[in-house]
Amino acid sequence: MRVGIPRALGYYNYYPFWFGFFEALGIETVLSDPTTKQMISAGSALVVSETCLPVKVFVGHILNLLDKGVTTVYVPSIQSIDHKIYNCSKIRGLPDLIRNVIKKDFLLIEPTLDKSQKDQGFYEYLKESVEPLGITDIEKIKDASKKGWEYQNNFNLMMRAGVEFSQAIKIAVQGQVKIPTEQKTAPLKVAIVAHGYNLYDHQVSMRAIQKLKKMDIDAFTANMLTKEQMDEGFKTLETQVYWANELEMTGAAGYYMNDDSIDGVITITAFGCGPDSIMVERISRFSKKLQKPILNLTVDEHTGEAGFITRLEAFCDMLTRKKRTEAAKKAKEAKENPVKEKRSFKIKVEI
Numbered sequence: 001m002r003v004g005i006p007r008a009l010g011y012y013n014y015y016p017f018w019f020g021f022f023e024a025l026g027i028e029t030v031l032s033d034p035t036t037k038q039m040i041s042a043g044s045a046l047v048v049s050e051t052c053l054p055v056k057v058f059v060g061h062i063l064n065l066l067d068k069g070v071t072t073v074y075v076p077s078i079q080s081i082d083h084k085i086y087n088c089s090k091i092r093g094l095p096d097l098i099r100n101v102i103k104k105d106f107l108l109i110e111p112t113l114d115k116s117q118k119d120q121g122f123y124e125y126l127k128e129s130v131e132p133l134g135i136t137d138i139e140k141i142k143d144a145s146k147k148g149w150e151y152q153n154n155f156n157l158m159m160r161a162g163v164e165f166s167q168a169i170k171i172a173v174q175g176q177v178k179i180p181t182e183q184k185t186a187p188l189k190v191a192i193v194a195h196g197y198n199l200y201d202h203q204v205s206m207r208a209i210q211k212l213k214k215m216d217i218d219a220f221t222a223n224m225l226t227k228e229q230m231d232e233g234f235k236t237l238e239t240q241v242y243w244a245n246e247l248e249m250t251g252a253a254g255y256y257m258n259d260d261s262i263d264g265v266i267t268i269t270a271f272g273c274g275p276d277s278i279m280v281e282r283i284s285r286f287s288k289k290l291q292k293p294i295l296n297l298t299v300d301e302h303t304g305e306a307g308f309i310t311r312l313e314a315f316c317d318m319l320t321r322k323k324r325t326e327a328a329k330k331a332k333e334a335k336e337n338p339v340k341e342k343r344s345f346k347i348k349v350e351i
């Protein structure tokens with residue numbers, strides 16, 4: 001048995017779990033190829049132009065799987081991941097969209113996870129994930145989910161420690177955890193606030209993290225934070241969670257904007273995303289209040305790499321200059337301070 005998994009959207013959050021779960025039930029997972037321009041064009045051609053870029057990318061990945069001869073494709077409808085915390089309508093309606101735009105003959109596995117509904121919890125979702133493949137034994141399904149969690153926890157641990165995304169996935173699904181003991185730190189530190197499917201897809205993010213690394217800048221992401229730290233970030237931005245992936249945007253932005261060791265924040269959002277436009281507006285407002293420099297980058301299928309990189313470089317140049325100026329100011333103050341201290345000491349003696 002083979003199940004095709006598109007290397008898009010949920011892949012960037014849940015793939016280690018899906019891999020372990022299916023593997024434990026004797027089901028092989030087949031991934032679509034890494035995103036290319038052609039895949040984005042093919043996906044964009046099938047949906048209305050207002051659709052956000054990640055969904056266009058997702059459609060392109062389904063087409064890629066079908067081209068590879070995969071006949072069963074896994075497209076869950078993840079409605080809510082916690083009580084009254086919902087995904088956007090595009091993620092919730094993903095199976096309907098795929099069924100309507102791709103008129104080809106294939107089996108679509110479309111389980112629903114809705115933690116806001118009593119009868120659509122995690123085990124119902126897992127059951128629906130394998131029922132179409134003839135697996136109905138709930139004990140076997142529960143057992144398989146343990147393997148999924150093991151791989152997912154491996155992945156989460158490595159991401160928190162700053163391991164590169166594709167390395168973390170590769171090692172996690174081998175049932176291992178490898179965390180480098182010594183890590184060099186760069187002089188400039190930047191937080192990148194974006195959904196995993198925008199940030200870790202090299203074609204969509206234009207390898208932003210790698211580009212920063214080349215400029216000798218450390219990039220910090222939402223995956224490096226604990227849930228408690230992101231909740232703290234939420235309080236900083238004086239808001240409440242409603243959208244499922246708001247934590248990785250607003251929570252992370254709030255946390256990093258309050259962190260003095262972070263020199264600036266870069267947001268990467270997709271054109272056509274409703275929730276992101278609201279979140280970025282709030283993040284930008286608070287960046288002024290907290291005096292943290294911010295760069296908002298929006299990507300769509302027409303975004304050119306040259307313009308994207310120019311903005312990234314200009315922002316980082318500004319951060320470097322700002323840091324140098326602040327360091328010079330501090331050095332000047334430190335030079336002046338010993339004199340002041342000396343004077344106050346004298347006064348103390350006289351008293």
Ligand code: SF4
Binds near residue numbers: 052053054088090273
């Ligand atoms: S959250 Fe935004 S970018 Fe993500 S799928 Fe929904 S509309 Fe698209």
